[in-house]
Amino acid sequence: MPNDLKPYLGLQASLLTQHGKESVICPLLLSTNGLEVSHVNGYDTDKLGSFTRDIPRYGSQLDAARKKARIGMELAGTQIGIASEGAFANDPFAGIIPWNYELVILVDDIHEIEITGFYGGEAQSANMLVSSWDELTAFLPEARFPSHHLVIKPDDEYHLECRKGIDTIRSLRQAYDWARNLSKKGNVFVENDLRAHINPTRMENILKATQDLAKKMTSLCPGCKSPGYSxxxxxxxxxxxxxxxxxxxxxxxxxxxxxxxxxxxxxxxxxxxxxxxxxxxxxx
Structure with missing residues (x-):
């Protein structure tokens, strides 16, 4: 049962994800807070927004994370839900470096609170419009391929069709030829796949956001003793x-x-x- 020092010790929570986030979130929250987090995958979280721009995100970054947590709680029948949501922009300093903001939320109906962990850091989020195979292969070191997978689209970043999760030269060549044949001007858009399970840099940032959450979960209000004091x-x-x-x-x-x-x-x-x-x- 929970105690004054570890209010989440022995409690059950759900984590809805289809992109491997359970590998960093579940062990950390168990080791630091004693929270037993079960992975839930019975829902396509891409319905709440995709990085390939074909499905707009559900509300704000916080809205989307909260929605995921609630869906996971409903599917698993838990009173506590965990979820994460990422966002990408330019860095807040000079505005030129790709930046990743990660939010991990704990929705807690037992204590009737929400606690969020947050981290912002450099992202592996490169992209390029190419018109030849040689241009594409020259881009690969910048994209940190193949450890970070790629997405290919015809024409530009707004084309509704794409090939995702590209991690070999053979599949890259096939995707390039496919996109080139569909392109109206012979251009192909290539970018890093930003889904967490195939973008190790992003997964590291999710871990750091989870560490922030874990710290807040053990920080108690001096007055009401509720966790989440920060x-x-x-x-x-x-x-x-x-x-x-x-x-x-x-x-x-x-x-x-x-x-x-x-x-x-x-x-x-x-x-x-x-x-x-x-x-x-x-x-x-």
Whole structure:
């Protein structure tokens, strides 16, 4: 049974996935929290959105993950559901590196809460429009083929037909010839397959998001003792060591409870003043 230190010890949860995520999520949540997660695969999760753009995603990233968790709970008859959802964009710093945001959600009807783990990091999400076999083979090192599988489409990324899960030169050549014959202009679009079981870089990011979730599951609210107590905001305003003007650097973290809504401000340790180089007044 659950206890004060491990509220999920011995409880049962479901994980709906058809892309191998159980290999990283289930063992981690069992070893860190004692949560026994059963893999559920009786539903085509591509119905909630596909990375090949033929099926739009169901709502936001959080909406889609929550929907998956609820479907898994219904299929398995559990009161706790786990699900994950990924998103891809450019990096939040320079805006030029492919970036992967992974969210892993725990929907908990026992405690009547939701807890989310999150991680953002570099993605293996390369793509190219090619017009010859030589151009395609030159692209393969950038795509980290064959450890990361490929998708082929005629014409461009918006074509509704595609070949997925390509992992050999032979299947790549067959897919290229197929797409070239269908193409109106002789162009072929190639990109990394972003499904987790055939994109190891993404699977590593899912593991890190699960680690974030596992940590929050054992973090209890000082007031109501509910799991999921975590940092939800950062307060800026660390004063400049030279002029004393508040900077944009963080000075405190805001901890919040997902159950009772209690919030607590905690000063960041070992941070008293900011370097003048980071001050917009001293270094405009």
């Amino acid at each position: 940092i939800t905001e950062t307060k800026k305003g660390l004063p400049c060591s030279h002029c004393g003007v508040p900077t944009n650097l963080p000075i405190a973290n805001i901890w919040s409870c997902v159950k009772c809504g209690d919030k607590k401000e905690e000063l960041i340790a070992n941070q008293v003043t900011a370097d003048p180089a980071k001050c917009h007044y001293c270094n405009p």
